Amino acid sequence: xxxxxxxxxxxxxxxxxxxxxxxxxxxxxxxxxxxxxxxxxxxxxxxxxxxxxxxxxxxxxxxxxxxxxxxxxxxxxxxxxxxxxxxxxxxxxxxxxxxxxxxxxxxxxxxxxxxxxxxxxxxxxxxxxxxxxxxxxxxxxxxxxxxxxxxxxxxxxxxxxxxxxxxxxxxxxxxxxxxxxxxxxxxxxxxxxxxxxxxxxxxxxxxxxxxxxxxxxxxxxxxxxxxxxxxxxxxxxxxxxxxxxxxxxxxxxxxxxxxxxxxxxxxxxxxxxxxxxxxxxxxxxxxxxxxxx
Numbered sequence: 107x108x109x110x111x112x113x114x115x116x117x118x119x120x121x122x123x124x125x126x127x128x129x130x131x132x133x134x135x136x137x138x139x140x141x142x143x144x145x146x147x148x149x150x151x152x153x154x155x156x157x158x159x160x161x162x163x164x165x166x167x168x169x170x171x172x173x174x175x176x177x178x179x180x181x182x183x184x185x186x187x188x189x190x191x192x193x194x195x196x197x198x199x200x201x202x203x204x205x206x207x208x209x210x211x212x213x214x215x216x217x218x219x220x221x222x223x224x225x226x227x228x229x230x231x232x233x234x235x236x237x238x239x240x241x242x243x244x245x246x247x248x249x250x251x252x253x254x255x256x257x258x259x260x261x262x263x264x265x266x267x268x269x270x271x272x273x274x275x276x277x278x279x280x281x282x283x284x285x286x287x288x289x290x291x292x293x294x295x296x297x298x299x300x301x302x303x304x305x306x307x308x309x310x311x312x313x314x315x316x317x318x319x320x321x322x323x324x325x326x327x328x329x330x331x332x333x334x335x336x337x338x339x340x341x342x343x344x345x346x347x348x349x350x351x352x353x354x355x356x357x358x359x360x361x362x363x364x365x366x367x368x369x370x371x372x373x374x375x376x377x378x379x380x381x382x383x384x385x386x387x388x389x390x391x392x393x394x395x396x397x398x399x
Contacts, residue, residue, distance in 0.1 A: 140187040141226040145200045150182045153202055153210040159186050161214040166192050169212060195219035200232045
């Protein structure tokens with residue numbers, strides 16, 4: 107065999123090995139069959155060829171091509187090559203996940219559809235989600251506010267530490283803490299010594315109240331109430347008799363002649379007593395030696 111033929115065959119073998127090596131480094135498995143799908147995005151977000159395609163965190167394929175639709179601006183078709191055994195259910199979608207240090211990965215969001223699936227060559231809708239950098243950018247205003255507050259806090263701390271009265275303030279704080287500890291110990295002493303006595307006193311008061319309640323329950327309250335009602339009824343009858351014009355007491359209280367007679371009798375008795383005092387001999391005859399003619 108001629109030397110030139112050997113060199114040509116060696117070069118072809120080297121090119122084949124180089125091609126296989128490059129595709130192997132890209133993640134392509136040249137010895138297994140693949141299926142091709144297209145995913146439509148509005149923004150490729152820096153996605154590059156040979157990027158891995160993940161489903162549930164598992165590498166299921168690679169990005170084989172990225173096509174920009176010049177007829178419809180704002181539309182990017184991403185061609186992916188997946189394992190032949192991968193089944194993509196209808197309703198599935200894909201999203202682009204941006205890395206913090208650059209780059210982008212494609213993640214398949216597989217739907218739970220056991221009846222229908224996409225066929226190779228079909229176009230799958232991609233969801234435009236915000237990456238980590240976009241979320242970080244949206245958080246910047248809040249971060250700036252936090253930084254401003256931290257700066258104000260640091261400035262205040264610097265002023266406080268440079269205050270010449272700081273040692274006195276710390277000493278006063280220590281004194282206040284000591285007083286609080288002392289008050290706490292005294293309070294604990296009160297709780298340990300006086301509270302049990304107060305509790306016993308309250309228990310005794312409660313027991314006495316229960317005893318009094320039991321005695322009240324033992325009393326025949328109904329009989330007492332019946333007796334009181336009977337007394338009140340008797341008083342009502344007496345008052346009715348007094349107020350009745352037909353009764354004796356009513357007549358005595360209502361007849362004016364009784365009052366006049368009593369008044370006349372009293373006046374007569376008064377005149378009699380007056381005359382008796384003035385002329386006792388008219389009414390009393392007494393002699394030690396007998397009757398005198």
